[in-house]
Amino acid sequence: MSQIALVTGANRGLGLGVVRQLLEDGYEVILTSRNKTKGEQATEELKDQFDHVHFHQLDVSKSESIKDCAEWVDQKFGNLDILINNAGINYDTWQNAMNADLEESQKTMDVNFFGPWRVTQAFWPLLKKNNWGRVVNVSSGSGSLTREESGTPAYSTSKAALNMLTIKQSHSATGTGVKINSVCPGWVRTDMGGSDATRSIPEGAKSIIWAAKIPDDGPTGGFFRDGERIDW
Numbered sequence: 001m002s003q004i005a006l007v008t009g010a011n012r013g014l015g016l017g018v019v020r021q022l023l024e025d026g027y028e029v030i031l032t033s034r035n036k037t038k039g040e041q042a043t044e045e046l047k048d049q050f051d052h053v054h055f056h057q058l059d060v061s062k063s064e065s066i067k068d069c070a071e072w073v074d075q076k077f078g079n080l081d082i083l084i085n086n087a088g089i090n091y092d093t094w095q096n097a098m099n100a101d102l103e104e105s106q107k108t109m110d111v112n113f114f115g116p117w118r119v120t121q122a123f124w125p126l127l128k129k130n131n132w133g134r135v136v137n138v139s140s141g142s143g144s145l146t147r148e149e150s151g152t153p154a155y156s157t158s159k160a161a162l163n164m165l166t167i168k169q170s171h172s173a174t175g176t177g178v179k180i181n182s183v184c185p186g187w188v189r190t191d192m193g194g195s196d197a198t199r200s201i202p203e204g205a206k207s208i209i210w211a212a213k214i215p216d217d218g219p220t221g222g223f224f225r226d227g228e229r230i231d232w
Contacts, residue, residue, distance in 0.1 A: 002052065004077050005212065006030040008060055008119060009087025011042040013190035014138070014208075017201035018084055021209050023050040027082070032058035032069060034087070060087045060115030061107075063122075070122040080126040082212045085116035086138045088158075091192050096150040105154035112158035117165055120180075133178035136211040137166050139223065141184045146231040163223055163232055170221030179220035183211045186225060 005022050009015045011033035022029045023046065031046070033039030036057040043055035056072050059065040073080055090108040095101065116137050120127075127133035142152055143159025166182040173180055185204035189197040210227045214220075223230055 002026055002028045003081040004028045004030070004073075004079065005082035005084065006032060006073065006080055006123070007084045007086055008032050008058060008115070009034070011035060011038040013192070014185060014188055014201055014204050015084075015086040016042055017205035018086060018208050019053070020046070021202070021205050022082075022212070023053055025209070026052075028052045028054075028077070030054045030056060030073065032056050034059040034061075058119075060085075060119055061110050063118060066118050066122045070126065073123070074126055078126075079129040080123050081130070081132065082134045082136070083120060083123055083127060084136045084138065084208060084212060085119055086208070087115055088112045088138065088155075088192075090155055091142075091152055092154045093151050095153055097153040100153045105157070108154040109158045109161070112155065113161045113165065116162060120169060127178050128173070128176040131177040132216075133176070134212050134214060135169065135173075135178065135180040136208055137162050137180070137182045138208060139163055139166075139182040139184055141186075141225070141230065143184075144223075144231050166223070167221050173220070177216075179214050179218065181211045181214065181220060182223045183208050184223070184225040184230060 005027045007019050010019050010031045019031050031043050039055050046053045056069045058069045089111045139162050140159045142156040163182050170180040185207045186199045188199045188204035
């Protein structure tokens, strides 16, 4: 059987682009999304071209949803090779740290930071089962501590926290054969990125796919764009 990959937040945009590239490369891919109807629709459209794509509903903010998905993957496949934590929300350009809606910011942190943490913990037994695995936390240059600006306080803080989580996770994974990295896909033309973004979806997805395919002697616990390290 081909290697098995799961992508969160994958019914559209960058996540869907990642799913498509993985399918083109021969991976068995599980497309997940919070919205069941939209996820099933995206999967059915892909099935016109690929017979190795599957769908399961997954809300990264809900522990029961994550548990249900992990149990399904275990029963159907028995292991997981690649986990791509792509689901994310709220590029809050209209806020700064002094006027931000903190309830909204808390929801952003719940999806963008605690979501990947929950999902990776739930799938960890399956990821390390074969003494080989890859976890890609889709981050952003907005989460770099060297970037100085006032906008997107909730989004940027959530991605900075995700970068720290990546470091902690990679150390916890020492000796398991699982490599865990953060990736900035660049400014991509998605609903979140907008039409003025400099990169197409395939270009942004390529950076993520690179991290999913890192060889056994490749890096772990790093922050990358286009295969190159970027400042935390």
